[in-house]
Structures are given as C-alpha cells and as structure tokens.
Amino acid sequence: MPTAANLLAIMPFPDIDPIAFSVGPLAIHWYGLAYVAGILLGWAYARRLAANDGLWPGNVSPISRTQLDDFIVWAALGVVLGGRLGYIFFYDLPAVLRSPVRALEIWNGGMSFHGGLTGTTIAMILFARRNGIPIWSLFDIVATVVPFGLFFGRIANFINGELWGRLTDVPWAVVFPSGGPFARHPSQLYEAGLEGIVLLLVLAALVYGMRALKSPGFITGVFVCCYALSRIFVEFFREPDAQLGYLLGTNWLTMGMVLSSPMILLGLWAMLRARRQAALQL
Numbered sequence: 001m002p003t004a005a006n007l008l009a010i011m012p013f014p015d016i017d018p019i020a021f022s023v024g025p026l027a028i029h030w031y032g033l034a035y036v037a038g039i040l041l042g043w044a045y046a047r048r049l050a051a052n053d054g055l056w057p058g059n060v061s062p063i064s065r066t067q068l069d070d071f072i073v074w075a076a077l078g079v080v081l082g083g084r085l086g087y088i089f090f091y092d093l094p095a096v097l098r099s100p101v102r103a104l105e106i107w108n109g110g111m112s113f114h115g116g117l118t119g120t121t122i123a124m125i126l127f128a129r130r131n132g133i134p135i136w137s138l139f140d141i142v143a144t145v146v147p148f149g150l151f152f153g154r155i156a157n158f159i160n161g162e163l164w165g166r167l168t169d170v171p172w173a174v175v176f177p178s179g180g181p182f183a184r185h186p187s188q189l190y191e192a193g194l195e196g197i198v199l200l201l202v203l204a205a206l207v208y209g210m211r212a213l214k215s216p217g218f219i220t221g222v223f224v225c226c227y228a229l230s231r232i233f234v235e236f237f238r239e240p241d242a243q244l245g246y247l248l249g250t251n252w253l254t255m256g257m258v259l260s261s262p263m264i265l266l267g268l269w270a271m272l273r274a275r276r277q278a279a280l281q282l
Helices: 030-051 065-091 093-098 100-104 113-131 135-160 187-209 218-235 255-280
Strands: 019-023 026-029
Touching (some): 026 030, 030 065, 030 135, 065 093, 065 113, 065 255, 093 100, 113 135, 135 187, 135 218, 187 218
Antiparallel strands (some): 019 026
16 A cells, blocks of 8 residues: 555656637637547558458448548537537536526536447448448447547557556556646556557457458457446546545445446347358358
C-alpha cells in the first residue's frame, strides 16, 4: 500500500498547454484535434480496406469509397452526440437535471465511450439500411478503425490532466495538477496503449492474416470483447468519477466496469454468430 510520504509530489505533470494553438480569439484545443485526427485516420484506413476486394466475402467489397466519404459525417455525429448524451445519462444526470445548461458544458465532464459507441451504432444501422450495405460488414470496417480514435482521445485526456488514475508509488507515476499533490497512475496512457495500439494491431492481424472480414461480424465481436476486457482492467488503476465514486459500497467496482461487462458477452455472441454463419455457407 502506498504511503503518504512516497505519494507526495515527486514527478510533476509535463508542462503541456491544453491549447494547441490559437487563431485570433479562437483557441484550438488538443482534445478537439484528437477527435479530428482519429476520425481522419480511421477514414483513410477504412477507404484502404474498402478498396481491397480480396478481404471481403466473395472477393467483392460491400462498400465503396464514395459511400465511406458520405458515412464519415454520420459517424462524426454519432460519436459526438452519443458520447455527450452517454456521459450525461451514465455519469452526470442529477447535475444536468438541476441545471440543464450543463449539458452543453463539455468541460464539465466530457464524453462517454459507451455513449459514443451507441450513437455510432445507430448511425451505422441507419446508413447501412439507407444505402443497401450489409450491416455486419459496416460494423466490421468501423470496428477495425476505431482504435485510432481511442488512442488519440486518451492522449488528449492525458494532456488535459483529466481522468487520471488512482494513488500509486510506481516509478512512472505522475502528479496531475488537478489530482492533488500525490502521484497517480497515468491510466490514460494505459488505455491509449491497450485500447489504441494493441487493439489496432490485433485487429489488423485478423484482417490481413486470417482474412477475418470474410466472416461478417467476427471483427466486431473481437473489438467489443477486447475493448471491454481492456477497459475493465484499466479501471482497477483509474480513479472513478468523483460524482459517482465506487459502486455498491465496494472499493473497486466502477461505472466503467458495469458498462463494459455486458460487452464481453455481446462480443462473444457476435464472434460465435459470425463463425456459425460462415460454417453454414461452406
């Protein structure tokens, strides 16, 4: 158990301005740039996947580059609206009910991944039906590129000094300006590594090495399951939101764990369904 002595400020937070640059009175924040970078890199990777017919069932891509260009707007709206609404409902509803204008104050809280996932899923279903695209294949292509957004988003969280980890005395601990004079886990970087880099490489290996896109829904299942496991693992090092704290009187259960746990079963179901469908077509 870390002691007060070794938790006192030892390693200061890197001096990084949350504002990347300013254009006149307009301040451009790293957090906003992270969303732009994640969406644009994901879009570029998705276009590359869509152009490779050999990766898809019947060696025919289910979506054109033009359709992907149209979908990026739908995806952006799903991420932003779903992410903000998800945070409000999952983490900040009492405060918003007391002061509805707080819903627009994204600096009071921010975004929820689970809400963004829900919003993007709705956008994908509507877009796929409108354009005659197989829903599971669209799910797969989006799941493959989401780690870009997760990586940059968590890096932005670190730069902002938010969503920091629990108290610790590990050598790489960081003292965050808003976290008191104590060393904490840089849990944002743990998530950037697991949910961003590791998950991106795992999915790329399945796409190019095992041709997993030929079994619609399998990549989606892997993504959902692996994200949930990564998030639950990191929650043991991440400080829970102050307004919620730990749940059910425990000193370890968090809302992130609760929201992620059903995703494991959902991911396993999607993988089994994809394999079953592939077997029926043999």
